Amino acid sequence: MSCPFNDEQLMQLQAFIELCKTQPQILHHPRLSFFKEYLVSLGVTIPTATFGTKHFTPSGDGSQNETGEKAQSSTEEESEQESDVELDMDGVVEGDSIGDDQLMGDSNKEPSDEDRDKSDEKRSEAMRAFSDQQFEEAIKLYTEAIQLNPQSALLFAKRGQVYLKLNKPNACIKDCTRALELNCDSAAAYKFRGRAYRLLGKFEEASHDLCESLKIDYDDQTNEWLNDVKPNAEKLRQHKLSVQRKKEEKEHREKLRRLHKAQEARSQAAKAQAQANAQSAPTGGMPSGMPGAGPFPQGFAANDLGSLLMDPEIITAFQDPEVMAAFQDLSTNPANFVKYQSNPKIAAAIQKLQAKLGKGGSMPFGGGAGFGKGPSDDDVGLD
Structure with a gap:
């Protein structure tokens, strides 16, 4: 069977595969739902969505190596190496568990005009509750609004902000990720998710999201949060570069060792052949x-x-x-x-x-x- 693609199409396909390797969260994009469904039908496990992390590989990346054993070994090695980096962990909290009460609505629902109007009313009530620091009430009202209009990125981002106030960073990340799936240019979703990552001690992810938020819409508070995570994020970045250099040097030495060993083997074989020829000729x-x-x-x-x-x-x-x-x-x-x-x-x-x-x-x-x-x-x- 001949290949149905030309060279340019194959190059584009290869580029897409490389993107999926470095940013597996791209598979959760709504426009790629057909491809995601196909992968799931083949039994592929899709990594948890962290949509919108452009040109960024977070620590503990979920991309697969050639074998599960290699992936586990690599993850353990990176964890041990990162533990050697001295980071300022002030303000880091223990991660929360996501409960069943965090309803995400029906993603396939197409809200009617009436649903949107009711959802806007609930959102207004939720914003008033938030201003009065009635955070649990605000969560309840935002959830009702989401069920009426589950296609609104703003509702998920705003509920994520409330979870942030309740020191529930994982719940915030889940809502903001959903918001970014619906709108990849949501500055609020990047902002609140970046802050949530910072509370969990994921400084590289936090730095990335806060930078993305500032690119879309500058905000003084976002900039302040970014300056808070930059030192730790830079330490981790430099450490990873050092680890990568050492890995490449090790691979180079191993390559030279194998080459030297192969040359010795060829030399020994040539000597043995010459000796065999010399012994066989007179006999x-x-x-x-x-x-x-x-x-x-x-x-x-x-x-x-x-x-x-x-x-x-x-x-x-x-x-x-x-x-x-x-x-x-x-x-x-x-x-x-x-x-x-x-x-x-x-x-x-x-x-x-x-x-x-x-x-x-x-x-x-x-x-x-x-x-x-x-x-x-x-x-x-x-x-």
Whole structure:
């Protein structure tokens, strides 16, 4: 089956996949609901939404590694490393548990005009209760308004603000995340969620959200909250950069180690092959007149034999069947070397052996130093 996409489309798809890896919360965007539903149908677990964290990877990121074991190991390593960073934890609170009473409304409901009007009335009542610091009442009224109009990002953001006043940062984050799913440019949702992250000690996430809020709509309080989290967020950022550098250096050293090991293995294999070739060549039927099978020049030592057997030219010459047959003949009757003087191949082999063993002297089977210049009376044994 041919690929139904062209190169440009494949590049766009690859870019989208990379975005999903670094910002899995993007899968909760309403316009990507079809893709999210498809992934869920395949049994994929979608990470909890932290929608709107553009160009940002929060600490404890939920992206998956190649294996669950690697992901767990990486998370544990990062936790241990971040524990070494000295942070100002003043003002950090224990996280709240989200109860079933935090109703989110029917996300598929399309409110009528009447529903919107009633929802606005409830919102006005909730705002008055909030001004009177009747926070529980405000939560109740905002919840009623949300059930009437669950498509209003403002209602979720405002209820999140009330949860923040009640020191329930996790409930605030849940509401503000829903608000950002409905409206990714909600400055209030970024602002209150950023403050909630700060209360939980998630300084990088807090810094990001507060920055996003200021980009959309500047607010003095938001700027003050941002200045409060910046020192800790910067410490964590620098620490992560240091950890990343150390990781890359470690991977580089490991790569060099593997490369060196592979080079050593290739070198050992080459030596073993050369030794095997050297050992196998003479066993193919060295003539009996060769070293160890007949007379050799006077003073021929064992190391001379080793030098002969390791000589590549000698080994190559004796792998030729014609040369082997000639030397077998010569080992039987050394006087027969005369008939091989006209054969260039055999003459060359005899001269190589003569130079190696005799150093210009006599051959082990009677050949003289002048082999190749023509037979003499002494060579053929005539009177």
